[in-house]
Amino acid sequence: MKFGKPVRILPAAFAILLAASGCSLKTQESQAIDPPPDEAQVMMNQSDAAAKAGQAAAGQVVLTGAAVSQKAGSAAELYVKDSRGYVVPISVPLPESGNRPLTALQYLVEGGPGEALLPDGFTELVPKGTQVLSLSVDKNRLATVNLSAEFTHYNALDERRILEALTWTLTGFPTVEKVKLLVEGQPLPQMPEDGTPLDQPLDRSMGINLELAPGVSPMHSTAVVLYFTNRTEKQFAYYVPVTRLTSRTNDIAKATLQELVKGPDVATGLMTALSAETKILGVNEADDNSLIRADLGSAFLDQDQKATPEAVEMVVLSLTENTKAKQVQLSVNGKPAVSALDNTAYSQPVERPEAINPFKS
Numbered sequence: 001m002k003f004g005k006p007v008r009i010l011p012a013a014f015a016i017l018l019a020a021s022g023c024s025l026k027t028q029e030s031q032a033i034d035p036p037p038d039e040a041q042v043m044m045n046q047s048d049a050a051a052k053a054g055q056a057a058a059g060q061v062v063l064t065g066a067a068v069s070q071k072a073g074s075a076a077e078l079y080v081k082d083s084r085g086y087v088v089p090i091s092v093p094l095p096e097s098g099n100r101p102l103t104a105l106q107y108l109v110e111g112g113p114g115e116a117l118l119p120d121g122f123t124e125l126v127p128k129g130t131q132v133l134s135l136s137v138d139k140n141r142l143a144t145v146n147l148s149a150e151f152t153h154y155n156a157l158d159e160r161r162i163l164e165a166l167t168w169t170l171t172g173f174p175t176v177e178k179v180k181l182l183v184e185g186q187p188l189p190q191m192p193e194d195g196t197p198l199d200q201p202l203d204r205s206m207g208i209n210l211e212l213a214p215g216v217s218p219m220h221s222t223a224v225v226l227y228f229t230n231r232t233e234k235q236f237a238y239y240v241p242v243t244r245l246t247s248r249t250n251d252i253a254k255a256t257l258q259e260l261v262k263g264p265d266v267a268t269g270l271m272t273a274l275s276a277e278t279k280i281l282g283v284n285e286a287d288d289n290s291l292i293r294a295d296l297g298s299a300f301l302d303q304d305q306k307a308t309p310e311a312v313e314m315v316v317l318s319l320t321e322n323t324k325a326k327q328v329q330l331s332v333n334g335k336p337a338v339s340a341l342d343n344t345a346y347s348q349p350v351e352r353p354e355a356i357n358p359f360k361s
Contacts, residue, residue: 075355076104077172078114079165079208082230083121084269086209086240087164089172091355092117101143101173102135108165117361119236125165127154133185141177142201143170149184156193163191164209167202178203207243213259221245224256227317228263228270229310238357239317240270253292254283256322260314273310275299281333285325291349292325296332306341307332312350320352327351 077089092114097103107114110128118124129150137143145166154162170176178201181188190197207223223243231237242264249255261278264270279297286292294315301307307330316328327349330338338346 075358076100076107077169077356078104078107078118079125079168079172080108080114080118080122081125081158081161081165082238082240083232084230085161086230086242087125087161087168088122088230088238088240089168089356090118090122090238091358093360099135101137101170101176102132104169104173105132105135105145105166108169117359119232119238119359119361120234121232125158125162127151127162129153137175141175142180143176143178144180144182145170146182146185151183152192154193159191159194159196160210163196163202164206167206168204168208171204209240209242211242211244213244213246216245216247218245220248222248222252222255224252224259225318225321226256226260227314227321228272229314230270236359239314241317241321242270251283252322253285253294253319253325254280256318257283257294257296257315260318273308273314285323289324291327291329292319292323293329293331294319295334296330298333300332301338302341304341305339307338307346309340309342309344312338312340312346313353316350316352317356 074093075091076094077091079087079089082088092107094100094103094107105126106112107117108124108126109130109132110124110126112124114124126147127150129148131148131150133146133148135143135145166181167179170179180201181198188198190199205223208225212218212221223245226242226244227239228242229237230240244259246255246259257280260272261274261276261280263272263274263276277297277299279299280294281297282293282295284293300311312330315330319328320326329336329349330346332338336347340346
């Protein structure tokens, strides 16, 4: 069965990859997961040898959940850079305003008001001194952003990260689907440092934190967004979205689970709460596309037959990011009554969290 549309990647992303190669979750009964304790480029597949060496060697971690439900309008996800160079959503409270996307963009400017809201080790990506001259959204959900000339002064190594941060932050609002950039009122045909083309509006099909699975041609691939985990030196645990280019397929949901189970490469420093031995027994979509049912093997559970909230959350975040589904019904060996280490029962469909990686300064 086909699930959604393959994620398209900007042509510039292919060039970058080729050059490099030579929440708490919420059920229908509003069950919540406790938040975690407060405080690159990568390439693919967790090896079987690492998996057998144990959770630590395989890059596995036990968190306490880094996505929780937030009251609508009380917080926004700002996409910022972590200490490893990943572009990561951090949900922070923003002041109420008549134009919340514009406010969020102002908080993405380096050295601006957003700096005080972020965990240690995270930095804004929009160049210092940039002013948001205007931001308007039309009926087609296209956000036209007019920035001051300071936006064109940045480190070339951050060029793609800047575009990812802008695009993923703004498209996190339901009113925005695409983003067009202007500088001092004039269209920006391409980024000035590394030449990333901007002839078409940006959207989430550009990916985030791109990586290429081994043996896969970028021009003949499907992109899936996977959520892995990381933590700061001060033990702030958070989820990291990674767009992995994998073998071309129309079965996006199954490909998502397959790549999620493979996990991150140990060398990347990212972690997973899933065992590499987890089997995917079945994946299917409800007729109205609102729900995905995922049946997994026993390795999804620990020796006490419990699932970690983080494992559940990684599956839900990844599946709902890549499909139109808003909920995931999990089962193990055909039995729907999955329970977690915190005794939360996931017998009901689990919704995507409203806020990822919430942080209160």
